Amino acid sequence: MNILLHQFEFSHFNDKARWALNFKNVEHERRSYLPGPHMPAIKKLAGSSQTPVLQIGDEIVAGSAGIIDRLETAYPDPALYPADPELRAEALELQAEFDKHVGPATRTVLFNELVNEGSYLCAMFARKASRPRQILYRATFPLARGLIAKGNGTTDPENVQRCTALVDSTLDSVYQRVANTGYMVGDCFSVADLTAAALLAPLANPQHPDMARPQPVPESVAKLLANYQNHPTIAWVGEMYERHRS
Ligand SMILES: N[C@@H](CCC(=O)N[C@@H](CS)C(=O)NCC(=O)O)C(=O)O
Structure with missing residues (x-):
């Protein structure tokens, strides 16, 4: 399955997604956009211009919390959600x-x-x-x-x-x-x-x-x-x- 992170360099919300991907050892690629010129492409992809957006095959997951939740389901170990x-x-x-x-x-x-x-x-x-x-x-x-x-x-x-x-x-x-x-x-x-x-x-x-x-x-x-x-x-x-x- 091809996993692609649509991101801004440095951005802290984007780093939430990068951190979760790395923490769970998920092989993925990253496509960096320039803030401003990113708008048409990200809007077309996700419906809103905010990054990060994760593309898993044809599936689009927008927002750092949604991305972490999706990764937690697909790659539960190591866990980011407490068991209790x-x-x-x-x-x-x-x-x-x-x-x-x-x-x-x-x-x-x-x-x-x-x-x-x-x-x-x-x-x-x-x-x-x-x-x-x-x-x-x-x-x-x-x-x-x-x-x-x-x-x-x-x-x-x-x-x-x-x-x-x-x-x-x-x-x-x-x-x-x-x-x-x-x-x-x-x-x-x-x-x-x-x-x-x-x-x-x-x-x-x-x-x-x-x-x-x-x-x-x-x-x-x-x-x-x-x-x-x-x-x-x-x-x-x-x-x-x-x-x-x-
Ligand atoms: N709640 C969102 C916030 C994401 C967010 O604020 N992204 C900023 C970068 S840090 C962004 O893409 N801004 C450009 C825009 O909204 O067009 C998340 O958790 O992913």
């Missing part, structure tokens, strides 16, 4: 909460700086594109900048403030949650840890080839990341990547 029904429900609830609120908030906080760093932003997402596509992407960025800012919630300063506060409180609550066992739910790695670590990863810069940022990082972004660097949850994110992200 109560813990499983808790892990899935945490995933839903992070997908709905924390993932978008992390993105807003980071994009609030990235939209002012066109060359860096384009280099991140187009790193695997051909040279002519990279040049074209960078050249058209000023036209797309407004849409990118709006799409990532950075045009409304109050929203940026709300997202910053949510990220801060999430970092504290994750730290409290993992204090006993090192994991979000129960005492082993689950979809809850994968989700929390992947969706906070843009603030942690884990050293995995799929997520390690191009260097050097612009000063404005480095300054933002420095605010988070010493939070113990950021160290926990790095640890989850090191221990469980193959």
Whole structure:
């Protein structure tokens, strides 16, 4: 069966899907799209323009949670869902909460700086594109900048403030949650840890080839990341990547 992940480079929701595929040793290919120009192709494929989208033969599965659920059914071992029904429900609830609120908030906080760093932003997402596509992407960025800012919630300063506060409180609550066992739910790695670590990863810069940022990082972004660097949850994110992200 041919399995193809339609993805953006780096993107944290996409890394949820990549992580699940790698964790379960699922052989697959990846097709990277440039944010913006991706729209017609992904819409045609999945009905909405959001990535990630997993194609399994003719079957289309859209969204990171749906992809993980599909993989859990097809490849139950190693499991990402806790065996205990109560813990499983808790892990899935945490995933839903992070997908709905924390993932978008992390993105807003980071994009609030990235939209002012066109060359860096384009280099991140187009790193695997051909040279002519990279040049074209960078050249058209000023036209797309407004849409990118709006799409990532950075045009409304109050929203940026709300997202910053949510990220801060999430970092504290994750730290409290993992204090006993090192994991979000129960005492082993689950979809809850994968989700929390992947969706906070843009603030942690884990050293995995799929997520390690191009260097050097612009000063404005480095300054933002420095605010988070010493939070113990950021160290926990790095640890989850090191221990469980193959
Ligand atoms: N809830 C979705 C969120 C996916 C999402 O926000 N994807 C972003 C990239 S991080 C995207 O594709 N944005 C472009 C668009 O919506 O057209 C999931 O879990 O997969």
